Amino acid sequence: MTKIFDVIRKPLLTEKGQILREKNIQVFEVATWATKHQIKEAVELLLQSKVKAIRTVRIPSRTKRLGRFVGTSNPRKKAYVELAEGAPASE
Numbered sequence: 001m002t003k004i005f006d007v008i009r010k011p012l013l014t015e016k017g018q019i020l021r022e023k024n025i026q027v028f029e030v031a032t033w034a035t036k037h038q039i040k041e042a043v044e045l046l047l048q049s050k051v052k053a054i055r056t057v058r059i060p061s062r063t064k065r066l067g068r069f070v071g072t073s074n075p076r077k078k079a080y081v082e083l084a085e086g087a088p089a090s091e
Contacts, residue, residue, distance in 0.1 A: 007034045007042040012078065024083045032058070032077045039079050050084035 009029040011017075017027040026047070030039055036054045043051055059076040 002038060002042075004042045004046055007031055007038050008046060008079075020080070024085070026081045026083065028079045028081065030056070030077050030079045032075055034077065034079075036079075039081070043079075043081050047083070051081055052084045053082040055080040055082075 007030055009031065012027040012029055014027070020027060026043070028039075028043070034042075036056060039054055039056070040051045043054075057078045057080070059078065061072045061075045064071050064073055
């Protein structure tokens with residue numbers, strides 16, 4: 001079994017994420033190889049609450065420039081995790 005922090009990289013603390021927290025939805029950056037089932041197991045262990053639904057979004061890599069040098073950013077994956085009603089949301 002994989003470890004929790006191999007699957008869940010970090011919580012995404014954005015303005016949109018704060019609005020979604022009021023609706024009992026948490027936003028995390030997760031590993032690009034992680035499946036919804038692995039994300040669900042990791043979040044339930046981390047937050048000690050039941051997961052109702054998970055939506056994932058893949059963000060492809062982008063080309064970046066710094067002067068004459070060209071590079072790319074890493075691809076990312078976000079997970080929108082909806083917690084069950086009455087579940088304690090982490091602050």
